[in-house]
Amino acid sequence: MPPQNGLQVPSSNPNGNGAVSTTGQPSTTVRITVMGAARVGKSSLIHQFLYGRVPGQYSATVEELHRRDFGAATGGRNRLALELLDTSGSYQFPAMRQLAMTTAQAFILVFAIDDAESFEEVRRLRSDILQARSERKKGMPPVVVVGNKADLAYRRAVGYEVAETVATIDWEHGYVECSALEGVNVTQVFHEVLMQSKMPEVICSANRRRQSCPAQVHTHKKLYANRAKRHSCIIS
Secondary structure (H helix, E strand, C coil): CCCCCCCCCCCCCCCCCCCCCCCCCEEEEEEEEEEECCCCHHHHHHHHHHCCCCCCCCCCCCCEEEEEEEEECCCCEEEEEEEEEECCCCCCHHHHHHHHHHHHHHEEEEEEEHHHHHHHHHHHHHHHHHHHHHHCCCCCCCCCEEEEEEEEEEEEEECHHHHHHHHHCCCCCEECCCCCCCCCCCCHHHHHHHHHCCCHHHHHHHHCCCCCCCEEEEEEHHHHHHHHCCCCCCCC
């Protein structure tokens, strides 16, 4: 697969200010924005990775930020703070959508393999991201396209070869198929993102420690209130 642009990770937050974790170790924060059409499994993907389960009942997401701190799997001093921004699948919140596109350090673009229109939505999202970042004179960060609902392969509407070719050859992004519902290949999605971000070793520690490291969650109201006060999305 063609090489990706390296992710320039700040030391604490998307604004690039340095920080030290609560353990006294230097901390690196990576903001990954998860986007896609409604009902493709964005929230399920995040919840399966962080908590080992999916939400019991579907609820439309407006915007929700999940944060978790991880130690380096290599035993080094640096720690990783992973922020996963779960976005709305609708176009009802254009300002929030624009901000998510321009502040992300990496993207996971999700579609459902049994829904061809959701793959077209990924095309539109990618185009919108390119335009939004170009207007801010920002390059495209690492992107992984995810074909979710692999457990519904018997209803596949988007061919694996087609999706993989478009993602990896035409767009030069990563591509992973997974089942958030069954937990299949979920870790691989985040491994691919962090590998492109030059931090592949962290994902092993992240997956092993997800039950013992409590995550923090902010809904969009509290998240944006904090941003207005601190000019940052870091959760204290």
